[in-house]
Amino acid sequence: MTHIVKTKQLTRAYGGKEVVSNVNLNIKQGEIYGMLGPNGAGKTTVLKMITNLVKPTAGEIEIFGERLTDTSYQLLGRMGTIIENPIFYDKLTARENLELHCEYMGYHNKKSINEALELVNLKGIDKKAVKQFSLGMKQRLGIARAILTKPELLILDEPINGLDPLGIKEIRDLFVMLCKQYGITLLISSHILGEIELIADTIAVMNDGKLLQEVSMDHIAKQTTEYIEITTNESSKAAYVLENHLHISNVRITDAGQIRIYDCRIPQSELMKGLVMHDVAIEAVHKKKGSLEDYFLSILNGGGVVA
Numbered sequence: 001m002t003h004i005v006k007t008k009q010l011t012r013a014y015g016g017k018e019v020v021s022n023v024n025l026n027i028k029q030g031e032i033y034g035m036l037g038p039n040g041a042g043k044t045t046v047l048k049m050i051t052n053l054v055k056p057t058a059g060e061i062e063i064f065g066e067r068l069t070d071t072s073y074q075l076l077g078r079m080g081t082i083i084e085n086p087i088f089y090d091k092l093t094a095r096e097n098l099e100l101h102c103e104y105m106g107y108h109n110k111k112s113i114n115e116a117l118e119l120v121n122l123k124g125i126d127k128k129a130v131k132q133f134s135l136g137m138k139q140r141l142g143i144a145r146a147i148l149t150k151p152e153l154l155i156l157d158e159p160i161n162g163l164d165p166l167g168i169k170e171i172r173d174l175f176v177m178l179c180k181q182y183g184i185t186l187l188i189s190s191h192i193l194g195e196i197e198l199i200a201d202t203i204a205v206m207n208d209g210k211l212l213q214e215v216s217m218d219h220i221a222k223q224t225t226e227y228i229e230i231t232t233n234e235s236s237k238a239a240y241v242l243e244n245h246l247h248i249s250n251v252r253i254t255d256a257g258q259i260r261i262y263d264c265r266i267p268q269s270e271l272m273k274g275l276v277m278h279d280v281a282i283e284a285v286h287k288k289k290g291s292l293e294d295y296f297l298s299i300l301n302g303g304g305v306v307a
């Protein structure tokens with residue numbers, strides 16, 4: 001599959017300290033690529049390098065198959081971006097802001113303003129001054145501005161910051177639509193897993209300037225392991241019986257005192273029978289699947305999940 005963005009050993013240092021170290025991203029055409037990591041992980045710096053706002057200390061960036069240089073204006077013209085909070089002329093209306101942007105970009109297709117306003121659901125209030133806009137409306141206007149020139153690649157830094165749940169859903173649906181219907185590749189950063197797990201095709205996990213993992217959501221779905229959870233008031237005794245009498249080795253007691261068995265081949269009826277025979281009172285037995293959150297926490301904590 002063609003890669004829209006590729007970074008090779010991308011590195012940026014400030015005052016001798018690397019805030020992005022040897023990052024290799026591979027963003028495929030037509031996908032939603034989520035960059036996930038806690039505040040300060042280096043996500044914004046990576047996005048700024050990809051959009052030529054910050055120069056790498058070392059490494060290379062390839063966009064649309066071409067190497068990004070100081071003079072890659074054409075490549076940049078094929079992208080739409082929101083890096084940090086979008087800034088507008090507050091006294092001007094939404095439409096006037098978009099008209100100015102078109103002029104600035106040398107893009108003279110006035111029809112696209114209507115289309116963009118419609119896509120982000122701002123058509124009815126395009127004549128309002130931006131200073132009267134809520135944060136969510138400004139965010140949507142930012143997206144309208146970013147898609148105005150019909151970019152092939154949309155780069156959005158924390159686009160869901162500060163939105164309420166309804167606003168988040170609207171924006172999320174918009175992203176999926178832009179990707180699926182318009183074939184736009186989206187690169188989205190976030191520090192909140194829940195914001196991108198529902199839409200991303202691939203996720204890059206960053207921490208402390210490093211890329212810890214680049215992994216497809218399909219792969220993650222297969223990796224999130226199943227386990228059997230037993231609820232009992234006698235967890236130590238239950239664990240002892242499971243290990244020593246039933247010879248099950250992969251047993252863990254959680255902080256909440258529940259027992260987890262990471263081998264789902266053992267029939268639950270057999271487990272219950274064995275425990276009851278050794279006088280362990282059981283309240284419940286369930287088969288469960290590890291959450292995505294567990295998976296990402298294990299990556300951030302240096303867990304051994306390998307893509």
Ligand SMILES: Nc1ncnc2c1ncn2[C@@H]1O[C@H](COP(=O)(O)OP(=O)(O)OP(=O)(O)O)[C@@H](O)[C@H]1O
Nearest residue numbers: 014019037038039040041042043044045046158191
């Ligand atoms: N211009 C700069 N000068 C010095 N340090 C900087 C500069 N820009 C970023 N940094 C530092 O680089 C590190 C990564 O910052 P960056 O903004 O890329 O992280 P982030 O993952 O986007 O987090 P956030 O969501 O908080 O923006 C931080 O420690 C930040 O303080």
